[in-house]
Amino acid sequence: MRTAILTGGAVDNFQWLAGVIKKDDRIICVDGGAGYAAALGLVPDVIIGDMDSIDRADLERFAGQGALIKEYSVEKDDTDTALALAEALAGGPEEIIILGAIGTRFDHSLANVHLLRVAHDRGVKARIMNEYNEITLVAPGQRVVLAGDPGDAFSLLPLTEQVTGVNVTGARWPLQDATFCIGNPYGVSNRLAAGRAEISIKTGLLLLIRPSDRGEL
Structure with missing residues (x-):
């Protein structure tokens, strides 16, 4: 099983994004990343984060469609993407792809790159992908x-x-x-x-x- 983590970072090409996500992927959205899922007509399996950048109407609609909502306080030690990775690893995937994780916030982008080691230490192959780069x-x-x-x-x-x-x-x-x-x-x-x-x-x-x-x- 593969898990796709869809974060709220920059995605310029929705056609590219739609081509990367597979039908059988488990989809975990990080907060505002659920907006990308909505634009693609996808229902996430899990939405996780402090919910400071998601449309509440989308959140309620996804909850009604069966998405598991895991809301955390804004005041927390982990980033939303780190929480999503922990959620993904708990499901025992063979591979994890992290999408939208490289954006205009360099601190978050670099922190996301460091999460590759977390997956490696758990024995799970992970990749960060956007339209311009693939990082492993x-x-x-x-x-x-x-x-x-x-x-x-x-x-x-x-x-x-x-x-x-x-x-x-x-x-x-x-x-x-x-x-x-x-x-x-x-x-x-x-x-x-x-x-x-x-x-x-x-x-x-x-x-x-x-x-x-x-x-x-």
């Missing part, structure tokens, strides 16, 4: 295969203080037994040399970011 983790013991077209961009950045034993093959700039440290972002904007690249590491956690052609600095 590379962990020790994994061999991550990137498929695409020659010239497709990808970036590697350390999530932990240090990442050792970084090996990248099939890229324009391959790496062998490299070390990445926070403060030296030399893994930005690598590219596929052909149609396939492989990435592995020995220690630490590495962010893998795959931008779309529309993404710009």
